[in-house]
Amino acid sequence: MGWTSNDYQHEGWVAAIAPDGRLASGSTAGGMLVHGITGRYKVAGDFVAPDQEIVPDDLIMSWRGACTCGWQGEVWQRVLTPAEADVSSRKEYCPLGDAAYVSGPVEDAVQGEWMIHIAPSEALLGVEAAAKEHRQASHRLDKTVAAAKAAGASWADIGRAAGISRQAAHERWADK
Known part of the structure; x- marks a missing residue:
């Protein structure tokens, strides 16, 4: 399961880390899928993922957040007893013999890290939307001023309606 940014430029997930450092991009019943042979x-298969190997779940000893842009979060260590588990120390209990998936609280923590990573691009979406609205409103204002002038309104009347002086209205719209 992963998360997608509002601009669709980032997709994040909790990636299992293979013993050789490769990050998993998915899973199968036999283990975690990692790119490269x-x-x-075991190779995943000709039809499933011919360029990926399946790393057995019991060999996965850590995880980290990952994003399609290349960002990687801090490492979470696998511990083998519930007593060792500690979210604040980035230690996750995952018993051997089980699928190497993190718990809900760890997934939420990793998603929080990823959200911090994408915060700048998410904020820029607001800037882009506001700039677009500003351009559209400016164009609409230019058209309505031209219509008011064509209908006989004075520059003083137009300036008053726009919240600017007669002279500022004339300078802004006389040539349009």
């Missing part, structure tokens, strides 16, 4: 693990 090293010959150390």
Whole structure:
């Protein structure tokens, strides 16, 4: 399961880390899918993922946040007893023999890190939307001023309606 930014430029997920450092991009019943063929693990298959290997779940000893843009979060360590687990220390209990998935609280923490990563691009979406609205409103204002002038309104009347002086209205719209 992953998360997508509002501009669709970023997709984040919790990535299992293979013993050789490669990040998993998905999973199968047999383990985690990692890109590349090293010959150390079973190839996923011709139709499923011919360029990926399946790393057994029991070999996954850590996770981190990942994003399609290349960003990677801090590492979360796998611990083998519930007593060792501590979200504040980035330690996750995942018993051997189970699928190497993180718990809900760890996934939420990783998603929070990813949200901080995408915050600048998310904020820029607001700037882009406001700029577009500003351009549209400016164009609409230019057209309505031209219509008012064509209908016989004075520059003083137009300036008063626009909240500016007669002279400012004339300077802004006389040539349009």
